Amino acid sequence: MDNVKTDFIKTEIRQDHYHSDWVRFFLLMGSLTMVAAMPFYINRFSISLIGAIFMIVIVVLFSGMTDSRQRWVGVINWIISFFVFCIFEYQAVTTYQDYSFDGFFFLCQFLAILFLITFYFATETLRGFMTKEKHAVL
Numbered sequence: 001m002d003n004v005k006t007d008f009i010k011t012e013i014r015q016d017h018y019h020s021d022w023v024r025f026f027l028l029m030g031s032l033t034m035v036a037a038m039p040f041y042i043n044r045f046s047i048s049l050i051g052a053i054f055m056i057v058i059v060v061l062f063s064g065m066t067d068s069r070q071r072w073v074g075v076i077n078w079i080i081s082f083f084v085f086c087i088f089e090y091q092a093v094t095t096y097q098d099y100s101f102d103g104f105f106f107l108c109q110f111l112a113i114l115f116l117i118t119f120y121f122a123t124e125t126l127r128g129f130m131t132k133e134k135h136a137v138l
Contacts, residue, residue: 019121019124020066023063023077023118024063024066026081026114026115026117027059027077027080027118028060028063030084030118031059033107033111033114034055035056037107038052041103044095046091055084058080059080059084062080063077077125078119078122078123081116081118081119082119084111084118085112085116085118085119088108088109088115089116091108092105092108095108
């Protein structure tokens with residue numbers, strides 16, 4: 001009886017535009033980049049060290065909570081990616097105006113692009129949550 005293998009067809013209901021795996025990945029990559037760069041550039045950020053650490057912890061927390069069944073986490077991920085993109089793009093533009101091209105400018109611009117991509121995938125995921133049409137994946 002131990003050698004008998006029963007195959008079941010696994011059905012999973014997912015939205016057409018579900019991209020939370022990418023949202024999770026980009027949020028985590030952005031957080032890791034911020035942690036790696038923090039010792040070098042903390043004095044150039046517009047926020048305090050505690051504020052930066054708190055922001056990173058919040059981003060990682062909601063990255064880890066990302067799930068295809070929790071719509072509210074998708075909304076929070078959308079909000080986080082929007083605001084973090086705005087913060088880093090603002091920081092990149094003001095750095096360019098004050099210092100021209102330096103390492104901090106490129107760091108902020110890279111993070112802004114990363115969180116803009118995250119914002120796109122978070123928007124696609126929210127659109128998937130809002131559509132009523134669902135299908136089974138076999």
